[in-house]
Amino acid sequence: MDRFVFLTAAGLARGAVLALFALSLVIVWRTARVVNFAQAAMAAAAVYAAFAVTAATGSYWAGLLTGLAAGALLGAAAERGLMRRLPAHAPLPGIIVAIGLVMVLQAGLAIAFGPEHRPMHPPFSERPFVIGGVPVLSPYDLFTLGAAAAVMAVLALLFNRTSLGLQLRAAAFAPETARLLGVRVPRMVTLGWALSVAAASLAALLLVPTELGLNPHAADLLFVNAFAVAVIGGLDSPLGALVAGIGVGLLVSYVTGYASASAAPLAVLALMTLVLLVRPGGLFAAREARTA
Amino acid sequence: MKTSLRALAVTVLAIGGTFGLDPFRNYQLATAAACFAAVAGLTVLVGLTGQLSLGHAVLMAAGGYGFAYAASAVDGHWLVVLLVGLAAAAVVAGLLGLLLGAAAARLRGPYLAGLTLALVIALPAAANTLPLGGDQGARAPFFPVPDALANLIAVEQWHAWLAIVIAALAVTPLVVLRSGRAGLRMRAVLDDETASRLSGVDPGLVKTGAFAASAVPAGLGGAVLAIATQQVTPGGYGLAFSLLLVVAAVAGGLGSIGGAAIGSVLVTVLPWAIDELTALAPADLGRRLDGNLAVLLFGAGLIALTTIWPGGASRLLDRLRAARPLRFATPSTTTER
Amino acid sequence: MRTPGPFNHGHRNRPFTSAAALAAAAALGLAACSTPGGDEDVPGVTDDTVTIGTHQPLTGPAAAGYSAISAATAAYFEYVNANGGIHGRDIEYLVKDDAYDPAATQTAVRELVTEEDVFAIVNGLGTPTHSSVLDYLDQQGVPDLFVSSGSLTWNQPNVYDNTFAFNADYVTEGAALAKYAVEQDPEAVICVLGQDDDYGEGIIEGVETVVGSNEIAEVQNYSVSSEDLTAQLGAMMAAECEVNVLGTINGFTAMAVGTAAQMEWFPKWYVSSSGADYPTLAGYLGEDLAPVLLQGLVSVNYLPSSAGGEWDALFREINDEYNDGAPYTGNTIFGMSVGYLFAEALAAAGEDPTRESLVAAVESGDLVGNGIVPLSYSEDDHAAYRAVGVTVVNEGVQDYIGTTYEVSAGQVAAVEPDPVPLENEGIPGS
Known part of the structure; x- marks a missing residue:
């Protein structure tokens, strides 16, 4: 029972980060209809920026803000510089360009900073509170959960309650109509990219201090799992990202704790296959157009 | 028929070419032939049906494991061992492809890419969890040079021969398939699923079939690698390798089998050539560039090719051909559309 | 006009011939030829x-x-x-x-x-x-x-x-570590955290030769792509492990020690030589924390x-x-x-x-x-x-304590260390 409580707590903290990263994939999918395969590499680049600023100023928060800004800039730049030039309505070129971007960014980071792991220190203690003899969440875990929840809430408000959010959604779902109604569609798409990569950078910034250290591949596994989460939840659905994120976080934690670490990727693959077989568009898929 | 003759001519030409290469280049040639088989399958899948698989390395690994276990299990003449191994490679990879294809038929682009990506990431875990020999992988039998040839060629050249022949056998049916009715159906499904459904083509069936047809040459490519290296390890079929296959397909021009050949040689030779170059750089810089520079250039190439020059090497080939006056003057872009 | 396909791929199979020929030609151009066999010289050895x-x-x-x-x-x-x-x-x-x-x-x-x-x-x-x-x-x-x-x-x-x-070999190291643990405290609850390959398995096998098969209180593993060890260490803590034998590479040794310390858990660490290099571990943990967290860390080694x-x-x-x-x-x-x-x-x-x-x-x-x-x-x-000496970290210094074990045929026996003296300024053979 102790073990179950402990693993649940660990899974929740992990799941929050996963959900946040998956949400970033959902945002870019909703605004631009592409899956950004370069999200992990862009997030890692943003974390390097944060790392440099923290090292120079000694302030975690300055680093955090720099990381978010760097992420947003990278996202906007990738959209303006690359993605915009691709033919619309065809998913493939976007995916391939993103894969190219992954290779360029990760190799570039490795050349610039070397392959070493650079330890990052969390701003709060990682010493967990012990409740009834069982170590549960640490202050840093709570910070992670809180930050992820806050960002998700803000994004939900933005998309659902503000005129900007309405424009963003309109630009994504009906670009031509939106344009006619005076929405600056290209600007909205750029904004979507910036928001998305900033959210991904935040997820990576939250994760890296709990890992071995910062390296060009630091967010790779996060991306792969978050992508699985987004696919399981449905690429269109922020709620799906949240639910599936927590679900996959718990699953990985339980499988690692009760079975073995090597079985965890298999469990995720199995869950994803199962969900896709039953619901090809993910758990919270919007209904697709009839094709037959 | 014409295709088979042409394939035969190319095969003989390539085998002749191995005499001009030293053992190490012949080993590289065998590797390139293995990639060629896989990339040919991938390029047809992506180019004709629009299904992007990031998991073709896993299909190669499936073929490699199938080859290693089946060929190790039989005794007898080396040709029997080889054929049993190849049959197993084709079957195992084909079955996995069929499974993936069944899933792919239900999934749209990014979902499929996600599933295949998760598959690549799960391969090392699978190797450790299933009885596949863990990180050390499975040992494949060694095919020594037959006695009749022993004084003539080195073992690397012999393996290059096997690689060329197997790659030709793997790719030729793909060429036939691509230019036949099946190819037409794939394009129809790609262009408009609803329309193709109206004209009696089941898109799900076509997509599943295309995946399986693309998996078999990939599996045979894995068998070629197993022959050349006598080993199948999960580490050799990771995400980086899978992405390299995509690079080769894009560089060659999606859908083009000739382009796949060029792309495969490119991804085999370029990293090596670039590393030779970085070795000349000062020690510290060289250490940083080593391995990374090639990836950087490949990434930049992917972006440039996709944004500026889609069509890759195959478009270059078209240009070259167009420059030759005696060909029919049909602009190649209108022959199919 | 372009159809909304992924790419405009207009070409038939004709490029096949020319492309393959081109590829062959390119390969040909790569290098001068050389045939097998040849001279009688010893490969790689010249006069100087x-x-x-x-x-x-x-x-x-x-x-x-x-x-x-x-x-x-x-x-x-x-x-x-x-x-x-x-x-x-x-x-x-x-x-x-x-x-x-x-x-x-x-x-x-x-x-x-x-x-x-x-x-x-x-x-x-x-x-x-x-x-x-x-x-x-x-x-x-x-x-x-x-x-x-x-x-x-x-x-x-x-x-x-x-x-x-x-x-x-890893089995030898695992056996020596377990033997030392048992000699220090025969009642200790011994657990193992190992990498999920032959490294971890070898360590487990070695520990089992000393404590008996299936007698390890808790066995956990990780893969090198793992992000953290929280779940594993939580399980080991729940099993009330006292001696944690690690078959881990340096980065994961540091992560295990660090994660446990965050949980306010300070068991004894017995680490294989492949993951117990003090300067490297200190690099991961930080120079300020390392002497504290690694105090008493036991390992084995055989080099001077x-x-x-x-x-x-x-x-x-x-x-x-x-x-x-x-x-x-x-x-x-x-x-x-x-x-x-x-x-x-x-x-x-x-x-x-x-x-x-x-x-x-x-x-x-x-x-x-x-x-x-x-x-x-x-x-x-x-x-x-076949023999290894036990090292212990004390106040930031990792050194041999003199205890040395030889492992053969599943038996662990204490032997005397027999260091090789330095001769001729470390240049052999004149």
């Missing part, structure tokens, strides 16, 4: 050089720290060359990067053997990587000396007669790592002069010790060494190396070290 090669992970995520090994070996060889070489020949050491990827190892080693014509492969690093070239090196008859991994695979003289191990010893002094000198004063860690000692052992073997292989005489020199059992225990090479034994 001996060329050897190795494969090492210099790049890639799994490589952190290891790149220091080959740099140290190269520095030692430079030192030897600057002092006249071995039998008047300089040692040329070619280091190829394989990024810990078996496919890359295969290419690298083939290039070394066929293009660079190396005399021997020395200290190829890693179990999955080196396994992938074991058969090839055997077929080619290339001496495969001092493999850098504790797998038992390298000690199969009947199958791989040219392959020799360098590390004490004692600070202030004569080997240590020599190696530090070489490191300063020929290695640009790179950080001096256990990997530095490891790399230079391998270099010394090869130089000794080459010297023993005679004035005109051949591949056969090199292998015979190692099998003769006359090599002494520089360990704190004797080498065990013989015709039927291709393992290097």
Whole structure:
């Protein structure tokens, strides 16, 4: 029972980060209809920026803000510089360009900073509170959960309650109509990219201090799992990202704790296959157009 | 028929070419032939049906494991061992492809890419969890040079021969398939699923079939690698390798089998050539560039090719051909559309 | 107009011929030809050089720290060359990067053997990587000396007669660690955290030879791609482990110790030599925390790592002069010790060494190396070290405490350490 409580707590903290990263994939999918395969590499680049600023100023928060800004800039730049030039309505070129971007960014980071792991220190203690003899969440875990929840809430408000959010959604779902109604569609798409990569950078910034250290591949596994989460939840659905994120976080934690670490990727693959077989568009898929 | 003759001519030409290469280049040639088989399958899948698989390395690994276990299990003449191994490679990879294809038929682009990506990431875990020999992988039998040839060629050249022949056998049916009715159906499904459904083509069936047809040459490519290296390890079929296959397909021009050949040689030779170059750089810089520079250039190439020059090497080939006056003057872009 | 396909792919199969021909032509143009067989010369040996090669992970995520090994070996060889070489020949050491990827190892080693014509492969690093070239090196008859991994695979003289191990094997290390733990406290609850490959399995097997099969209180594993060890350590903590034997690489040792400390859990750590290098661990944990967190960390070793010893002094000198004063860690000692052992073997292989005489020199059992225990090479034994000495970290200093165990046939026995003295300024064979 102790073990179950402990693993649940660990899974929740992990799941929050996963959900946040998956949400970033959902945002870019909703605004631009592409899956950004370069999200992990862009997030890692943003974390390097944060790392440099923290090292120079000694302030975690300055680093955090720099990381978010760097992420947003990278996202906007990738959209303006690359993605915009691709033919619309065809998913493939976007995916391939993103894969190219992954290779360029990760190799570039490795050349610039070397392959070493650079330890990052969390701003709060990682010493967990012990409740009834069982170590549960640490202050840093709570910070992670809180930050992820806050960002998700803000994004939900933005998309659902503000005129900007309405424009963003309109630009994504009906670009031509939106344009006619005076929405600056290209600007909205750029904004979507910036928001998305900033959210991904935040997820990576939250994760890296709990890992071995910062390296060009630091967010790779996060991306792969978050992508699985987004696919399981449905690429269109922020709620799906949240639910599936927590679900996959718990699953990985339980499988690692009760079975073995090597079985965890298999469990995720199995869950994803199962969900896709039953619901090809993910758990919270919007209904697709009839094709037959 | 014409295709088979042409394939035969190319095969003989390539085998002749191995005499001009030293053992190490012949080993590289065998590797390139293995990639060629896989990339040919991938390029047809992506180019004709629009299904992007990031998991073709896993299909190669499936073929490699199938080859290693089946060929190790039989005794007898080396040709029997080889054929049993190849049959197993084709079957195992084909079955996995069929499974993936069944899933792919239900999934749209990014979902499929996600599933295949998760598959690549799960391969090392699978190797450790299933009885596949863990990180050390499975040992494949060694095919020594037959006695009749022993004084003539080195073992690397012999393996290059096997690689060329197997790659030709793997790719030729793909060429036939691509230019036949099946190819037409794939394009129809790609262009408009609803329309193709109206004209009696089941898109799900076509997509599943295309995946399986693309998996078999990939599996045979894995068998070629197993022959050349006598080993199948999960580490050799990771995400980086899978992405390299995509690079080769894009560089060659999606859908083009000739382009796949060029792309495969490119991804085999370029990293090596670039590393030779970085070795000349000062020690510290060289250490940083080593391995990374090639990836950087490949990434930049992917972006440039996709944004500026889609069509890759195959478009270059078209240009070259167009420059030759005696060909029919049909602009190649209108022959199919 | 373009149809909304992924790409505009308008071409028939005609390019097939021309493309393949082009590819063949391109391949042809790559290099001048050469046919097999040929001269009678010994590969890699000239009148004034001996060329050897190795494969090492210099790049890639799994490589952190290891790149220091080959740099140290190269520095030692430079030192030897600057002092006249071995039998008047300089040692040329070619280091190829394989990024810990078996496919890359295969290419690298083939290039070394066929293009660079190396005399021997020395200290190829890693179990999955080196396994992938074991058969090839055997077929080619290339001496495969001092493999850098504790797998038992390298000690199969009947199958791989040219392959020799360098590390004490993982089973030996696991058994020695468990023996020391039991001698310290027979009642201790012993648990194992291992990497999910032959490294972790070897350690588990070793521990089980001492505590009995299935008697380990809790066994957990991780894979090198793991992000954290929270779940594993939580489980071990719940099982009330007192002695944690780790079959982990340095990064994960640091992560395990750090994660446990965050949980306010301070069990005893018994770590295999592959993951217990104090300077490297301190790099991960930070110089301020390391002496506290690593206090009392038990490990085993067999190389002359004692600070202030004569080997240590020599190696530090070489490191300063020929290695640009790179950080001096256990990997530095490891790399230079391998270099010394090869130089000794080459010297023993005679004035005109051949591949056969090199292998015979190692099998003769006359090599002494520089360990704190004797080498065990013989015709039927291709393992290097069958005995290991226990080290403990005290106030930031990791040193031998004198306890030494020999492991053979599943039995662990205490033996006296027998360090090899430094002779002739660390240059063998004159």
